[in-house]
Amino acid sequence: MSAPTLRTFRLANWTLRPDRDEDAPPTTYAFRCLALGGDGAACAAQSPPSEEPTEPQKTVFDHLREHPEHTSFAEIIERPWVMWLEGPA
Numbered sequence: 001m002s003a004p005t006l007r008t009f010r011l012a013n014w015t016l017r018p019d020r021d022e023d024a025p026p027t028t029y030a031f032r033c034l035a036l037g038g039d040g041a042a043c044a045a046q047s048p049p050s051e052e053p054t055e056p057q058k059t060v061f062d063h064l065r066e067h068p069e070h071t072s073f074a075e076i077i078e079r080p081w082v083m084w085l086e087g088p089a
């Protein structure tokens with residue numbers, strides 16, 4: 001029979017907030033094609049992520065020139081968030 005294990009749990013108040021610290025990862029923008037191919041599968045072509053919001057839009061126009069029937073896109077915004085511990089550590 002093993003001895004009972006004593007554990008201490010600290011009560012903590014966590015808050016989830018956007019990470020705006022100097023060393024936070026950048027917010028990035030990208031576009032993904034939502035068009036369906038002939039086989040019903042999504043094209044899913046995606047621009048590289050960019051910190052400049054309008055940069056990925058150029059990829060959309062290039063994609064449309066190659067695939068004139070692909071006219072639906074989703075903008076993908078990746079914004080860093082962080083869990084913040086309130087009170088004494």
Ligand SMILES: [Zn+2]
Pocket residue numbers: 033034035043044045063067070
């Ligand atoms: Zn496409």
